[in-house]
Amino acid sequence: MQAQLQTLTSPGYRQLINTIQRGIEKESLRITPEGRLAQTPHPASLGSALTHPSITTDYSEALLEFITPVDTSIEHSLDTLADVHSFVYAQLEDELLWAASMPCVVNGDDSIPVAEYGNSNVARMKTVYRYGLGHRYGRLMQTIAGIHYNFSMPAEYWQRAWDDAGKPEPLQDYISNRYLGLIRNFHRHSWLLIYLFGASPAVCASFLRGRDQHGLQPFDEQGKTLHMPHATALRMGDLGYNSSAQRGLKVCYNSLDNYISALRDAIMDPHPDYQGIASGRDGNYQQLNDSLLQIENEFYSTIRPKRVTRPGEAPLKALHRAGIEYIEVRCLDINPFTPVGLDAQQIHFLDTFLLYCLLEESPPCDSDEQSRQAANLNAVVNRGREPGLELFANGGSRPLSALADDLLSGMSGVAELLDNCHDNTLYSAALEEQCSRVADPERTPSARVLREMRERDVPFFRLAMGYSERWAQYFRERPLPPEVAQRFAAETASSLAAQQAVEAADELGFEDYLAQFYAQYQKL
Template identity: 55%
Template sequence: MDTQAHFRRSVLENEGIQLLSDIRRGIEKEGLRVNRDSGMLAQSPHPAALGSALTHGAITTDYSESLLEFITPVSNTIEANLDYLDQLHRFTAQNLDNELIWGASMPCIVAGEQGIPIASYGHSNVGTMKRVYRNGLGVRYGRMMQAIAGIHYNFSMPEAFWQQAHEAAGGSGSLTDFRTEGYLGLIRNFFSRVWLLIYLLGASPAVCASFLAGKKDHHLIPVGGQSNSFYLPQATALRMGGLGYNSDAQRGLQVCYNSLKTYISTLREAILTPHPAYEQYTTTAEGEQAQLNTALLQIENEFYSPIRPKRVTRSGEAPLVALQRDGIEYIEVRCVDINPFLPLGIDVETARIIDTFLVDCLISDSPPCDDSSRQRDAENLRRVVDNGRDTNQLLLTAEGEVTQRELATEALSRMKHAASLLDTAHGTTSYSQAMQQVQHLIEHPEETPSGRLLGEMQQGGTAFWQLALKYSKRWDKDFRERPLTPEQSHQFRAMAEASLAEQSAIEAADATRFDDFLAEFYQQYQEISS
């Protein structure tokens, strides 16, 4: 039982309320590079003007060479995060030739699996490991899934909050364990309520027909009887369903968030235990090593989840080792779609909704999860992904089925309390105003991002890729027409040059065979105490 929730809530409802003004956030935002005229996925290498994808701290790539990822510094203000993200978009747009950043989560026009180039990070051991890991994702799940983009929202409470709550609870046990248990409580609540975030923020109800090439068992239908776009009439975020970041092989992986020990143990076994279905993959079509190992997971990041417990790792350290060393430091929300109607894909109001949702998860009672609750959570997520704008559909609770609208209204009532706490801490009414918008979206599903996207497609007889390209061009024009200050331009150019020099230094210093490097990395998992 989560006995901490009372103390977490008490601190924020009383003398510790001001600590909410020091919530720490970081945003990671992905975006495909596409041809400005055709909307086709770019085949060009990562632009040298952007620096090294291996070592740059703010501009890198994810699965594909064409999939940019922007990373903001950690900040205690949403505005600072978004301002830096805006600078990254402007710097990048002004250094792309006949390309732009795709402003949607589901991909642009893709010329089959081989039209998605896997990211390259040079010939160092660490760069080779990143490349081979991506090879593994490609052979296991297909490259198409890896071309989907999203926004990751990193969130943590200030250390002073955990100290005060720990003292209020009597100070028994370590502060590290107390903090970890608090984040696990947040995560359990998140899983039971994530369907509401999917409804509010989902923006991927349709896909380009090219995304479905070779997929015969999908359940989508053509938009307007045409064959260039497919959708589900009441869908919200197909990215989070069976066509998106999903894995049949991982469905049997029962990850428990009742304790950090069981979480670490479950993923450790999945990384160390061979998975027979993957033993067939030895080399790629290009003749490269096909995967890092033949286990169910190559590394922790392969586990697909809408939220992750995280800790900043030391150089060469495996994420599970970092978690065992000092517990959970922050959580990473991974289910936020890119909103094509926003220049950055996210705005201040979206961030306030996420903050309020997470604070509510933090201060609410969080019962332990079990097999039945996990199945309920997964089924509710599936229903809202596929049919979420039918707010009268039924969702599952421990007591039985309830309409989605009723559960959403109940959740909003709790969130309003969290919003009032955030407003008091920040001296504003902005969080409560964001809850008014949530109320409006619950009552008007057609005005959610997914509803707007389908509405515009249907009204204009427009294909998904055409609509996404139209907005991508609009935001690209804005990025290009707002030059950075000389100081900002100098800073980003210097970061790019320094990252290229750092990659060269890493490659020059490598003296270990890759197989030995990899064996040493995996030895860390063997040494994790059970």
């Protein structure tokens, strides 16, 4: 690590480190003024959810997803995300955006409208996939929102690093293997992100209505809120994006071929649990297939290797064709205490953390280590702020606080490097703030959620509703520059036209379209 840091301080690397590329994908539920899930369709004034570059939907018509373009400026990325919020609020009339990861008041699966994308084959595939998720896991899980953070090093950095390493393998293989090293280290250390940024220690009781085996405790006498006293991010545990069926899926990150092979088999091989769900018989598609995974996106993971796909191209084929282009971090809760769900300080730390994972030595992992990593993550999700909590480490166990201190201390050189490259001290300041959260768990967002609920004597729903109303007023009053408003209006119009063009271009029936899509996996 120290040798790599020393190399990166040389003049030739300074500008390359200064141009780390990032993108943000932020989900938010549309809700009524009363705090219930919106039943209205995706607003036409927001354009086509299929083709709009910045505004789409995830599982539900009511689950908006905002996407920022690839950018090298943290401030500009956050400003762009805020602009999307401002534009959306100008179109929403009296609806609001829910300011938390765990959902608002929900009335079971039937109250959750599945997203629709039009009449094209690609649109129908997206909707059928979502119906499949609903049948497999229930629709309630799909109302949980989060933030995805995309991260990559610039091409010029990889060219220079490859040259300096002596060109040990083809350039793209070198890049993919370095990103896989980052991913392995991320899995070793991601419990720290859950501790530092988890903001979902409690849920509205309506989310668990009819479910008794959840292990949560009532927060209030009325039973309106369920929680775990020392939880950090229930969204990342058994209540959230988790699948008992997938627990037997062993995905290896030691090589790209192994990763592709494991997911390809999960997509192609029938799974007994899902064979009773219609997948095309007599034209009835309630899921895309009866395999463990319908498509790659169904594999629930805290981080993914990614490459931008060509039209109609399967993600695994894109990775096989040209290797890993960037990584997607998927374990971040929405922070209800900030307008867009995260802030610059969090991003400064994320960049420090991810660069550390890239530069740190990353030995191959095995199934035993993966089991320990999963146990650590689960412990921090449910008991992260518990005094004296110990995690697996180095063949034994150590207190979370000691492990976190060591990990954050190890990142100090990376933070200093980033400070020097950007002529500021923001990265070291972000690191120092995280150190303070380890020293005092009450400084974490999860602790603040429970503390404010107690101090205000309100259930989770009322706390999140209050922040939703606060940020709604903030964005409705926030001026949107005329040229930005005009750009969004143009994107809305062009996205609607693009959807029509996609629909007009279809030449295959849906069954043949799916057969052609899945044929890609046979060749991997």
